[in-house]
Amino acid sequence: MQKTLSISGINLENEPMISHKHKFIFIEVPKTGTTTICYVLKKHFCGLQPSVYPDKHLPVDQYKKMFPKEMQTYFKFGFVRNPWSRVVSLFHRNEGVQMRKRMTFVEFVDWIQLATDTSVKCNKFPKKNMLGFFEINNKVNVDFIGKYENLQEDFNIICDKIGIQRQELPHINKSEHKHYTEYYDEETKKIVAKKFEKDIEYFGYKFGE
DSSP states (O other), X not given: OOOEEOOTTOEEEOOOOEETTTTEEEEOOTTSSHHHHXXXXXXXXXXXXXXXXXXXXXXXXXXXXXXXXXHHHXXXXXXXXXXXXXXXXXXXXSSSSOGGGTSOHHHHHXXXXXXXXXXXXXXXXXXXXXGGGGEETTEEOOSEEEEGGGHHHXXXXXXXXXXXXXXXXXXXXXXOOSOGGGGOOHHHHHHHHHHTHXXXXXXXXXXXO
């Protein structure tokens, strides 16, 4: 059973998610379990003390610019999530701008439909598909993409790959809400399906699964 922890009081720093000791790069996609993964791996990230929780959602092409040599040999991984579930989680997010206090869920989905990568200067919101975090020149350039729905199992695979001991993941920064399927009507389902069509097709997601 996952333990629920709070990140209250943890200092937030903007740092790249890279470990030179264990030779890995973690590509963070917002609301796919990244807070939990960072909490567990934080002692391995370069230049950070164990008490510091890093937060930086950089796509893989940015890592290639900053760490071109490491990108050739380091193990690169990240996680994705059912887009319909992820949108509900983003709507209910506890940190930063809390959209549920500013608009209804239907209005939030409408905003997502209109938003572009530059319309809002906040990389935590779903302005682009998740696949884009892992692509360079429209080609996936990471070694492993896990799924939020299989978080523990896929994290075990990552631990084996980067050479650290497997450990039970806590559940950090969990947002409290009903099952995501209860938030949608036919129109909002279609909007999310169209907005994140690439993710749904590439990762094989379906509504309700």
